[in-house]
Structure formats: structure tokens, C-alpha cells
Amino acid sequence: MTRHIRHAAFFCALLLVALLVNATRLQVFEASSYDGNIANRRAPIARYGQPRGDILVGSEPVTGSHDTGEHLRYERTYANGPMYAPVTGFASQVYGTSLLEHTEDGVLSGTDPLLSPFPLWNDLARDRNPGGDVLTTLHRGAQEAAYEGLAGRKGAVAAIEPATGRILALVSAPSYDPSVLSGNGSSVARSWKSLNGDPDKPMLNRAVRKTYPPGSTFKVLTAAAALDSGVVQDLDEPTDSPDPYRLPGTRTSLTNESEGCEDVPLRKAFEWSCNTVFAKLGVRVGAKRMAATAQAFGFNDADLRIPFSVAESTFDPKVDRAQLALSSIGQYNTRATPLQMAMVAAAVANGGKVRSPYLVERTTRASGATVSTGGAGPVRQAMHPSTAVLVKQLMADAVREGTGTNAWIPGATVGGKTGTAQHGLGNSGTPYAWFVSWAKGDRDLEPKVAVAVVVEDADADRGEISGGGDAAPIARAVMKAVLKSSSGDGS
Structure with a gap:
């Protein structure tokens, strides 16, 4: 009898070991495959079982979480959703995440190991930390000014703090309310189809995900290249430029919207945006x-x-001379995002230094x-500091007495450049109105803000000055909002 008891005990122990081995296999070695199985509801239930970070x-949240009382308990909510959508993106129980909701998902959802003082224990115990928060670099007043300025029009605005690269405003219009995608009901699918159709x-983030021909705003770079290379040494010397200018190797003549561009100095050519000169x-320059x-920019x-x-x-480096001439005035196949052109204005304002833009403060x-x-991030020198001083003068002159007068702000120094970018087959599309600028309050030691504005459906009949008429007032409002807070008159 004792022998049979020993055999039974040994068999039970063997079964226990097998059970432990199998449990280890499932919970450790094959856990990821089960976690990712579409039939496993535990992961999404856990993910939406607690409020998402903001x-x-x-110091004010622009997101929140709504308790539905369902299995997927918490849905994302948004305050002023359309205004901040180009920054937040969406967090959907059906369609996933985008923009900051996506890149900062680990912090917001509570899965980032850095949220726990004992990350290894959390991994083993499969504990989920409360969601953390993401503080952006946005300036509330600048964001509101940009959004209100674009109301009813297609376009985008990007604003940067030149000395640091902090993004102060990022707006795209038309926009949408991300909250319509948050849940998992039938209305979410209908909203998704409607928005995509x-x-x-x-849903297109025009400020960072769409490129446009920059038009005459690109002349800021052309002026910098001409000064840096020594092609131009004095802003007030004649440039030996004909009007019209025959594109090299072609029979095509380039003309100007403004009169009196023949042989004008760089200063006047910049003020009145003479295509032929640039x-x-x-x-x-080559x-x-x-x-x-x-x-470098x-x-x-x-x-x-x-x-x-x-x-x-x-910017295409493999162009012939005629194509280079057009590229140098922001046409041909030159393309830029509004954020990129804000970086250009910021570099001019920052002594020629380009700071990498960033959106998350902490x-x-x-x-x-x-x-x-x-x-x-790392600092890049886009042009000589002495060249930056001269280009700042050009931009300030353009606002003081050129095509950018609509951006002038009392009690501040403002530099800017207008642009009207042709596009479409045979340039048949409505021109894009551009304005890039920077501003420094009279009591500030350095420029506080650089802005780029593009309006897609601007007035097509105003030529080069439409950038000053349609885009410059929006840039002015954004700059005023930033300067007001930096002077202590607002927040």
C-alpha cells in the first residue's frame, strides 16, 4: 500500500510541476501574443478602466475623461477641441490615437515605466499607474488669436519663440472636434467616415503635415544666401537686375507685381518683393x-x-538655371510647411541660429x-550673425514702409515678409497668401515670437500684396498676444 501512495504522490507532484511550467509559459513567454490577440478584451478594458492623463x-487642461459606466469605461473629452486638435490629435476607442495623444500615449495612459518608482515590479504584477499629464509649450493667447484669425478660411499658423524653439501656437483650419471620435458607438464610425470624406x-494638420510653395516669403532665404556668399555686399547698391528678367536658357520672361524694380538695391527689392531681382x-548664388x-534653415x-x-x-538642388531662378522666389518645386517658415523667421530673429522646435515642455x-x-535641441547656424542683422533690417523695412505694413504693432519692432504663392496647372489655382514675421517689444532685449501664416483661399486679385492683406493681420494678432503677456499686461 505504501508503494502505491508514493506513486500517487509522485504523480501529483509531477502534475503540479507541469501546471507551474505551463502557467509560466503562458504568463511569461507567451504573454505578449495573448495580450495582442484581438479576442482578448482584458487589455482594452484595463486601458479604458481609468481616466486618461491630461x-x-x-496650467489648464484642454482634455478630460468621461465616465460612461460601460466596460470601456472612460472616454476622452476635449475643451475647445477644434482649436487644439492640431496639437492634441484624437484618442479613440475604435481608431486609436494621433499627434500628442499618440506620441505621449505611454504617459497619458499610465503605461510608461517612468511613471512608477518600481517599474520592474509593475511589469511583473501587471499594475497600471494613473495616467500622467503632458504640459505643452503653447501660449493660450497666441493659439486663440491664430484660431480666431483663420475663422472661416482654410490655412494654418505656426508661432515659435526664437531663442528656445518653443512652439507657441499651432493652428490648422478648417478643424474638427476630436471628441466625436472618442467612444465606440455607431456615431463614431459615422463621424470618422464623414471627416475622412x-x-x-x-483632419489634415496643415501647420505641420502639408507643404505649400512658399512664394515670396522664400526671398528671406535668398537674401541670406546672397549676403552670406558675397554676391550682395551693400543693401543699398544697385543689383543690375532687368525688368522683365528672361529666365536663363529660355524665352520666358519673369515680371513683377510692383513697378520700378529694374536695377533696384536689395533693400528696395525686398520691401516691394521684386521677383526679377531675387x-x-x-x-x-548658384x-x-x-x-x-x-x-541650414x-x-x-x-x-x-x-x-x-x-x-x-x-528645396531641389538638382535644377537648371531657369528652374533655380523660380525656386529662389519660392516657386517651381520648392515646398515648405508653415512650421518651417516660422523656423526661418525665428532664425533671422535669433542672430541666424536655428533652434529645433518642440511642443512638450514636460x-x-x-x-x-x-x-x-x-x-x-542642437543649435544650427543658418547664416552669419552679421547677415542675420542685415536680413532683420530688410524685414523691419518691409513692415515699416513696404508690403507688410498691416503687421505693424505700436510699441514694438516688427519684421516681416509677404508672399503670394502661385500653384495649380498653369498657375490656375487661387494663390496662397503668406506672411512670415517676428516681433520684439520696445522693452524686450530680444524678439519674443516668430510667426508664419498661410491662407489658402485668400483674395486672388491682390497680387503680391495679398500676403500683407490676408495673412499679415493674423500674424499681427498672434504677435500682439505674445508681446502683451511678456510685458506683464496679460497672460
Whole structure:
């Protein structure tokens, strides 16, 4: 009998070991495959079983969480959703996440190991930390001014603090309310279909994900390249430029919207945006040097992230002389995002230094303890400091007595450049109205804000000055909002 008891005990022990081995296999080695199985409801139930952390502008959240009482308990909510959608993106129980909701999902959902003081224990115990918060660099007043300025029109605004690269405003219009995608009901699917089928593309982030021909705003770079290379040494010397200017190797003549551009100095050519002068300067500088200057400002960089990805702004280095002439006035196949052109204005304002733009100031635990901080990346010198001083003069002159007078702000120094970009087959599309600028209050030691505005459906009949008429007032409102807070008159 004793022998049978020993055999039974041994068999039970063997079964126990097998059970433990199998449990270890399932819970450790094959856990990821079960976690990712579409039939496993535990992961989404856990994910939406607690409130999501918030995205903040200043000290105020622009997101929240609504308790539905269902299995997928908490749905995302948004305050002023359309205004902040180009920053927050959406967090949907059906369609996933985008923009900051996506890149900062680990912090917001509570899965980032940095949120726990004992990350290894959390992994083993499968505990989920409360969601952390993401504090953005946005300036609430600048964001509101940009959004209100674009009301009813297609376009985008990007604003940067030149000395740091902090993004102060990021607006795209038309926009949408991300809350309509938050839940999992039938209305979410209908909203998704409607938004994606809308010809105005409200879900497209025009500030960072769409590139446009920059038009005459690109003349800021052409002026920098001409001064840096020594092609122009004095802002007030004649440029030996004909009007009209025959594109090299062709029978096509380039003309100007303004009169009196023949042989004018760079200062006057910049004030009145003379195409012929800048096209010829670009040819004299050469494709290699023009491309190098564009790249120094941030063009042809496919890796820019803020932290979500930014569409690549491009300047083609493999062009003939006629194409180079057009590229040098922001046409042909030159393309730029509004964020890129804000970087250009910021570099001029910052002594020629390009700071990488960033959108996240810091992330915190639910308790408020800092998890990580953002900050400026490596500094790139886009042009000589002495050249930056001269280009600042050109931009200030353009606002004081050129095409950018609508951006003038009392009690401040403002520099800007208008642009009207032709596009479409045979340039048949409604021109895009551009304005890039920077501003410094009279009591400030350095410029506080750089802005780029593009309006897609601007007045097509106003030629070059439409950039000043349609886009400059929006830039002015954004700059005023920033300068007002920096002077202590507002927040």
C-alpha cells in the first residue's frame, strides 16, 4: 500500500510541476501574443478602466475623461477641441490615437515605466499607474488669436519663440472636434467616415503635415544666401537686375507685381518683393549654395519631430538655371510647411541660429512630479550673425514702409515678409497668401515670437500684396498676444 501512495504522490507532484511550467509559459513567454490577440478584451478594458492623463496649455487642461459606466469605461473629452486638435490629435476607442495623444500615449495612459518608482515590479504584477499629464509649450493667447484669425478660411499658423524653439501656437483650419471620435458607438464610425470624406480635409494638420510653395516669403532665404556668399555686399547698391528678367536658357520672361524694380538695391527689392531681382540673385548664388542655405534653415530634413512627425520641406538642388531662378522666389518645386517658415523667421530673429522646435515642455505623474522635460535641441547656424542683422533690417523695412505694413504693432519692432504663392496647372489655382514675421517689444532685449501664416483661399486679385492683406493681420494678432503677456499686461 505504501508503494502505491508514493506513486500517487509522485504523480501529483509531477502534475503540479507541469501546471507551474505551463502557467509560466503562458504568463511569461507567451504573454505578449495573448495580450495582442484581438479576442482578448482584458487589455482594452484595463486601458479604458481609468481616466486618461491630461494635455495642458499653461496650467489648464484642454482634455478630460468621461465616465460612461460601460466596460470601456472612460472616454476622452476635449475643451475647445477644434482649436487644439492640431496639437492634441484624437484618442479613440475604435481608431486609436494621433499627434500628442499618440506620441505621449505611454504617459497619458499610465503605461510608461517612468511613471512608477518600481517599474520592474509593475511589469511583473501587471499594475497600471494613473495616467500622467503632458504640459505643452503653447501660449493660450497666441493659439486663440491664430484660431480666431483663420475663422472661416482654410490655412494654418505656426508661432515659435526664437531663442528656445518653443512652439507657441499651432493652428490648422478648417478643424474638427476630436471628441466625436472618442467612444465606440455607431456615431463614431459615422463621424470618422464623414471627416475622412470631407473635401476640405479637416483632419489634415496643415501647420505641420502639408507643404505649400512658399512664394515670396522664400526671398528671406535668398537674401541670406546672397549676403552670406558675397554676391550682395551693400543693401543699398544697385543689383543690375532687368525688368522683365528672361529666365536663363529660355524665352520666358519673369515680371513683377510692383513697378520700378529694374536695377533696384536689395533693400528696395525686398520691401516691394521684386521677383526679377531675387530670381537673378538666386542664379548668381548658384544651386549648390542656395540648397546649402535652405538645408541650414531646415529644408530637406525628413526627420524633424516635435514630437510627432513633420512633413519634409524641400528645396531641389538638382535644377537648371531657369528652374533655380523660380525656386529662389519660392516657386517651381520648392515646398515648405508653415512650421518651417516660422523656423526661418525665428532664425533671422535669433542672430541666424536655428533652434529645433518642440511642443512638450514636460511630462508629469498624476501627483505632479516631473517625469521628463523638453527643451531645445542642437543649435544650427543658418547664416552669419552679421547677415542675420542685415536680413532683420530688410524685414523691419518691409513692415515699416513696404508690403507688410498691416503687421505693424505700436510699441514694438516688427519684421516681416509677404508672399503670394502661385500653384495649380498653369498657375490656375487661387494663390496662397503668406506672411512670415517676428516681433520684439520696445522693452524686450530680444524678439519674443516668430510667426508664419498661410491662407489658402485668400483674395486672388491682390497680387503680391495679398500676403500683407490676408495673412499679415493674423500674424499681427498672434504677435500682439505674445508681446502683451511678456510685458506683464496679460497672460
